[in-house]
């Protein structure tokens with residue numbers, strides 16, 4: 534698409550995701566031939582409609598690939614100790630290779646305690662502090678799904694990272710911090726911006742690659758991006774019943790070079806990389822047929 538002198542490339546997350554799932558299907562079939570069925574267990578607490586929808590999508594995607602998938606739906610008032618007991622049970626279940634607790638959790642449950650209860654060998658979200666630490670020092674680990682998906686999108690669209698200025702908007706443990714580390718590992722010069730950052734626009738305008746993960750609908754406007762920049766929109770906000778990213782797509786589309794749409798950009802990659810991590814975990818199982 535040629536717009537305002539810049540050839541706009543829309544990064545298609547569904548297509549990249551489908552290609553990765555085809556490769557995963559081969560790995561899953563090979564594991565099954567050895568008698569190992571990759572198994573994912575997802576725990577959801579309460580009835581947040583968006584969380585329920587993501588959990589359904591995870592379950593459906595795993596089953597479509599012939600994996601074992603189970604969903605534990607717990608009442609919103611479940612006690613923290615009941616949740617921890619369930620995780621303990623799943624940690625000891627040999628048919629389960631990946632455990633994920635859907636976030637956010639209700640306020641009465643300590644998220645940190647819950648994440649730390651998950652066995653580091655089954656922590657397919659990669660949120661356990663030990664796995665997060667391994668990522669920090671560059672050791673093999675489960676890479677958190679959304680940042681891992683962003684890296685796959687960048688690679689599959691041949692976007693050069695080496696030596697480039699990357700600006701990450703947001704410093705969450707789920708996206709902002711891990712994507713910064715992953716891009717640093719690829720020799721980018723990374724700046725992390727957040728709610729207290731001063732002169733934000735001046736910083737974002739320098740970015741060759743801008744990752745928006747702040748959870749504010751349509752926050753990034755044309756005057757915040759450099760001409761020809763790659764913009765990765767991680768936002769999934771609901772505005773008047775419709776999905777909106779953190780980037781105002783209509784406003785920036787004549788300025789940027791590559792952009793991920795919402796929906797259909799980063800979102801679909803999150804579930805694919807979860808399956809990737811579950812298969813990776815199953816591949817570590819000794820024995821089989």
Ligand SMILES: Nc1nc2c(c(=O)[nH]1)N[C@@H](CN(C=O)c1ccc(C(=O)N[C@@H](CCC(=O)O)C(=O)O)cc1)CN2
Nearest residue numbers: 587633634635636637658678796797798800801803804
């Ligand atoms: N334990 C975790 N909790 C949460 C994570 C996570 O990685 N681990 N991430 C998000 C939610 N999430 C997965 O859990 C997720 C978000 C979005 C999508 C997705 O496919 N989005 C689609 C649009 C879907 C829609 O219509 O709502 C898209 O962008 O195209 C998948 C998974 C928070 N919690």
